[in-house]
Amino acid sequence: MNNKYLIITFCLLFIMFIVGCKTIGSADNIPQSLQLSGSDITVGEVLTAELKYNAKDDTLKEQLIAEALKGTTYDFLIMPRYEIFKDGLTTKIRVRGRGARVK
Numbered sequence: 001m002n003n004k005y006l007i008i009t010f011c012l013l014f015i016m017f018i019v020g021c022k023t024i025g026s027a028d029n030i031p032q033s034l035q036l037s038g039s040d041i042t043v044g045e046v047l048t049a050e051l052k053y054n055a056k057d058d059t060l061k062e063q064l065i066a067e068a069l070k071g072t073t074y075d076f077l078i079m080p081r082y083e084i085f086k087d088g089l090t091t092k093i094r095v096r097g098r099g100a101r102v103k
Contacts (some may be wrong), residue, residue: 036102044074044099053084053091062097074099 049068054060065077077097084093 041100047099048096049093050092053093086091
């Protein structure tokens with residue numbers, strides 16, 4: 001009777017081990033792509049924005065794009081160009097690109 005409980009316990013532990021080793025994917029690992037053609041978007045004016053440069057800030061480019069798009073009806077920037085420059089004693093970063101919206 002002891003062997004019966006030992007086998008059942010071993011089987012349960014093995015099943016728990018297999019279930020515990022399951023890989024869970026997150027949204028960061030899933031490749032995302034969007035295909036647009038020229039007829040899908042409307043390109044508008046050139047937009048610019050400047051912020052104080054901080055090399056340790058990982059979200060600086062996203063903040064710049066959000067700043068450039070603020071107050072407009074555009075969805076994204078086409079071919080954004082980033083420029084780091086000195087303005088007096090401070091270092092700033094600037095983005096410049098054409099605003100675009102999806103039709």
